[in-house]
Amino acid sequence: MMGQTAIDFLQAFIPDHLSPLWAILNLIIIIVIIAWLTTHFVQRTHPKPDKPPRKTLASTWQCVSAALLLALSALSDPTFYAVIVIAAKMHTVFAMAVIHFLWILISQIPLIVVVGAYHLNAHKTLLHYSARIWTMHQQKIMLTMHIAAIMIALLLLAETVFYVVSGQYFF
Secondary structure (H helix, E strand, O other): OHHHHHHHHHHHHOOOOOOOHHHHHHHHHHHHHHHHHHHHHHHHHOOOOOOOOOOOOOOHHHHHHHHHHHHHHHHHOHHHHHHHHHHHOOOOHHHHHHHHHHHHHHHOHHHHHHHHHHHOOOHHHHHHHHHHHHHHHHHHHHHHHHHHHHHHHHHHHHHHHHHHHHOOOOO
């Protein structure tokens, strides 16, 4: 029942596939990508001085606010809506629960690993291992991310220009 309601809401909320709103959204995404790339290249040429670590503890209000923002972030996750739609097509409550459980397990696996390491008192080992891996591969990872961002921006730009010229999108 809730899944069908979500489907109806999304279909009413999302504009038509030929709407010019998608071209505007493409341009906004391109601007965000360019801004992100610019900040990364500026930081690379003009590194910021290291700041001393803060010695403050999180208050209850800060923890609750962070948890609320994390929970609300699921509303912007397209996989969340996909899971709701898929679960809405299931015929049993058990199948719906399994689908949601798998989504939580897969999407939150990094958090599950960190919490598990913390409870096994292996979080410092995990942190040192992650830092070592990051140090070894940081340049390759960042280069791959920059190339992917540039390719995405170029694809979105091509699609927007194609829409302006023909009134159609690629897909």
